Amino acid sequence: MEKRVQFDFEIFFTNGGSLKGEDFRLDLTGDSISDAELIDFVVRDLRLSMVGRWAITGKKIIAKPHKRKALSPSPEGHRLVDLSHTITEGLVTYKGLPPPLVCDYLSREESKAIYAEGTTFQIGKIEMVTNTGTYVDFPYHRYADGEDSADVDLDRLADLEAIVIRVPHQVSKAITEHHLTGYEIRHRAVLIHTGWDAFWNSPQYYEDNPYLTRAAAEYLRDCSVSLVGIDSHNIDNTADGARPVHTVLLGAGIPICEHLCGLDRLPESGFTFTAAPPKFRGVGTFPVRAFARLR
Numbered sequence: 001m002e003k004r005v006q007f008d009f010e011i012f013f014t015n016g017g018s019l020k021g022e023d024f025r026l027d028l029t030g031d032s033i034s035d036a037e038l039i040d041f042v043v044r045d046l047r048l049s050m051v052g053r054w055a056i057t058g059k060k061i062i063a064k065p066h067k068r069k070a071l072s073p074s075p076e077g078h079r080l081v082d083l084s085h086t087i088t089e090g091l092v093t094y095k096g097l098p099p100p101l102v103c104d105y106l107s108r109e110e111s112k113a114i115y116a117e118g119t120t121f122q123i124g125k126i127e128m129v130t131n132t133g134t135y136v137d138f139p140y141h142r143y144a145d146g147e148d149s150a151d152v153d154l155d156r157l158a159d160l161e162a163i164v165i166r167v168p169h170q171v172s173k174a175i176t177e178h179h180l181t182g183y184e185i186r187h188r189a190v191l192i193h194t195g196w197d198a199f200w201n202s203p204q205y206y207e208d209n210p211y212l213t214r215a216a217a218e219y220l221r222d223c224s225v226s227l228v229g230i231d232s233h234n235i236d237n238t239a240d241g242a243r244p245v246h247t248v249l250l251g252a253g254i255p256i257c258e259h260l261c262g263l264d265r266l267p268e269s270g271f272t273f274t275a276a277p278p279k280f281r282g283v284g285t286f287p288v289r290a291f292a293r294l295r
Contacts, residue, residue: 005027007059009042013225014052020190025064032061083191083260083290085200087133093259094207094233100128130285136275137256141284142246149254149286150279156255160226162273162292164188164266169194169210174237177219189227189273192265197231200261209233214244221252229275229290230256257290270295 005028012018026041035056043051044145089102089267105125106112112120136157150201167179175192185189194210209232220228228235228249236245249256256273272292277286 002064003031004062004064005038005059006034006062007038008053009039010043011039011048011051011246012053013048013050015050019046019048019156019177024233025062028061030151035059041189045146046097078283079293079294081262081292083262083266083273083292084134084288085197085259085261086129087287091133091201092206093132093135097129097131100132101124101128111117119123129285130283133283133287134257134259134261134275136277136292137246137250137258138284139250139253140282142243143251146250146279149277149283150281154257154276156226157276158274159272160189160274161187161291162271164191164193164263166193166263166268167210169196169232173208173210175210175212175216177213177216180216180219185220185223185225186223187226189229190225190231191257191260191263191266191273192228192232193266194230195264196233197259197261197263200259205233211235211237212245213237214248217245217248220256221248225254227257227273229273231260231263232258234258257288260290266288266292267294 004025006023006025008020008022009024010018010020024042026038036058038059039054042048047049086101087100090099092099103109103125104122106121106123108120108122109121136149138149138152140148140151163183163185165183166181167175168254172179175194180190192210192212194285196205196210208232211232212228212230212235217228235258236243244257255275267290271292273290275288275290277288
């Protein structure tokens, strides 16, 4: 059933004045939309500027045939796609490494003795190894004199032109240079979609995972890629203690993002990729909120 949203609104401008609308109707995708998403659409649709405070009243969803392109909650051309796993208490990212401990340093109950009546806060405490969840490896992870997470500039981690190369794990566990040819990859983040993230947090995830070969890593290095990511347990064959892919890519200053997810939601190209951690001195790996921005 097609649906529309009906509402009243008032928008106040930061340079003075206001705009009101009554019984405004817009076509809707889905069953609901938040007030904030609704006002964003009105501002975009009416091409308003200098918008400050606003109010939505009388909102209701009605069943009514659409008269125009249905309303989308996300700004056209600026849709964000989360590519990160959620980190939870006890999560095992890499077998043999301890899971994270997530707890209160200051609980809400304890904070009642510190703040005014009715005012509480929570301060969390996290204890974990840096190889937890979706994370980025920096040269210091492999090389004692390499760049750590505080050394690498944001322009090497954020809003990178990116491409997805799909090599299903059912087709090949070993991703070779031949899988990577025929794509525009120079100065791009290359994200390898294998589909292995479907096994996340299960025993199968840690065994016999897809990986890049040394030759594939050398090919990416020689093509001057910006970053390499994969939705697998490790970008290397874990049976090879020399870790040739980490050695080649990090040796060339190319960050690696492991344990991605949701790459099936991305087009092959036409998006940017971001995976930026906090600036920690002396840390070669750290969890990130990896995401793509679709155009």
